[in-house]
Amino acid sequence: MNASTGIYRILLRGCSSLLVLVSCVCWLGGRPASADERYLFCTQDLPPYSMKDGNGGIGSEVVGALAQQLDWQVRIEVLPWQRAMAMARSGQCDAIFTVIRTPERESFLLYPATPLMQQAFAFYVRRESDIVYEGPLDRFVGRSDLSFGMTRDKSYAPAIDALWHAGAIHGAQVAARSELTIGMFLAGRFDVLVENQAYADYALRLAGASNDVRMLRPLIDQVPLFVALSRSGRLAGKLAEFDGAMRSISRDGTLARILSRYGSSSE
Secondary structure, eight states: OOSOOEEEEEOOTTSOOEEEEESSEEEEOSSOOOGGGSEEEEEOSBTTTBOTTSSOOHHHHHHHHHHHHHTOOEEEEEOOHHHHHHHHHHTSSSEEEEEEOOHHHHTTEEOOSSOSEEEEEEEEEETTOOOOOOSOHHHHHTOTTOOEEEETTOOOOHHHHHHHHTTOSTTEEEESSHHHHHHHHHTTSSSEEEEEHHHHHHHHHHTTOGGGEEEOSSOSEEEEEEEEEETTSTTGGGHHHHHHHHHHHHHTSHHHHHHHHTTOOOO
């Protein structure tokens, strides 16, 4: 979210609805707490996982459910993704969502055994395009007649991450943020969009462009998506407790109900 101020309706357990004036943050949990007692969960503006206007999102709702389960006071802050990751690395953020597990991130993040959901990655092309994807992956992204759109500092499926870091994706057009990548795609700046399916479908629908685009099959890959704790934050010693709460909301149907509201599932 930008630094602009908004008014959000925050529902606190055991309290009535309150109108709270905040700058890109919201508070979740039970009993009142001082600023020092609230755990800071950082995220980015990436619908449908988290929303810049503070009005829901898969990850934000799951964090709220976990806060209630654990009786934690939680503050969610929406930031540019590079800043959120830097704050999780330093411990300024106690936790971050939603993240893919990578060897580099494991050096500064603790991952629960229970993921939030499975995230699918896919290629998208314009409806009238005759481009098809039949694999193998390295041959497709290396085609000299195609250009590919991606987002800087974003983790995709491991196979495509490895090709990207090796410079094996031909004609890669890189934007600083996911919404800019989508805009470049719709403006015809490159041939093939590389994106996670849930975000791409949401963004294209919001832009009124769902019927102008088609997703290529097969999917690139599916990988688990997590709410992770900072190794340098105040929750570093609470991973087992946190994972127990993740298992609990998965078993009792809370997680499934949240995901279903956004047309997703944990499978």
